[in-house]
Amino acid sequence: MTACGLNPPARVLVTKIGLDGHDRGSRIVAAYLRDAGMEVIYTPPWQSIPAVVKLVLEEDVDVVGISSLATDHLIVPKLADALREAGLGHVGIIVGGIVPDDECPALLQAGVSAIFGPGSPRDDIIAHVAALAAKVRDVKNAEFREIAQ
């Protein structure tokens, strides 16, 4: 068993979609997750939605973390749709950064499992990602067993 509680370690994509370039937050969270024993695929900001879908597919990640500090969270539902269309609906999504209170329900409705605003404790983020990754891994393993038979 690894430090993050999953073997092999949880694989997490930390990225930013849209035009916002503030990447301090995503870098800090990527380092948190690395130190918690996870394998973090880190990308610079300004990714397009199709690029993120291709990344998720090629890297077989369990969780996607989207950092948004300047309204890019509004296109996260589009990302969730695109992932579902690509057959990747089982992959967990979390959002971190600035999301106004009244816009949170729409994201959660779209399949985002948690939103971490400024000041979120490190341990809360890690615990949530680890639990989410474990859940996703269960789905993947069940799928694999089905194919293997």
Add this chain to the structure above:
Amino acid sequence: METGGNAADLIHRRVCARTGHAAVIGFTGAPGAGKSTLIDAYIAVLRGGGRRVAVAAVDPSSPLGGGAILGDRVRMRRHALDPNVFIRSVASRGHLGGLSESIHRVVDVMDAAGHDVIIVETVGTGQSEVEVAEIADICVVVNAPNMGDDVQAMKAGVLEIADILVVNKADLPLAQRATKQLRDMLKLRRNRQNVAILETVATNETGIDALGTAIDGLLANRAADKRKSRERRMRRLIAQAASRLAHDRMRDLADAMLDELAHKAATGEIGIAEAAKQALSLIRP
């Protein structure tokens, strides 16, 4: 496939029959020498020729928590939407030697999936991580200027596995000196003196076409002995897996005999080599 074990074996056995088509090109060199950026530019050359490309980019796992930041594809962004370029980041997961334990399975799956060229990027290497030479048909060792004097270039290790030597960042001062040091190093060798040394500037694509041409030239001569080298590699992998198995079984073995052997070895009564022979006989197959 990265995890190994029975599930990986199951898939690997099915894909093995479909392998053998792809050319495997290894890129190795010190951290920051420009491997990923060079690969990004090289992929563009390959795509220009219509070839399907897969990349397995290895980055190190933490020796402390087992975590990793996998950032090689940060440098390969221009292929982010190309469906004929498949990039997979691989964590080394404690494996030494510059690659991961899983890399041969990963490469075989990429081969079976019909890619024409598979690029294997090692972790940033020091001097002794030479495992990539076993898996790659062609090894490109990437150097940067100002990394040491001519005695460094004479040392055994990673420079010796190069089929092609690249001096990247050739627009920096001292690049010509690095090229000269490598050339002098080759002259002093007994074998393989005619390794090509190419100067590149990956960020503006200088020298990349020449690199692609040099790799293709070498590939044309290598096709014949691929099967043999694959079987040689399998032999080593079996030995490696067997020693891992023996290691795990011995560790889990709660046997008074083993305690006794450990005691004898600790006090110097018997040597470790002798203790190992006796311990092996304790493991049931």
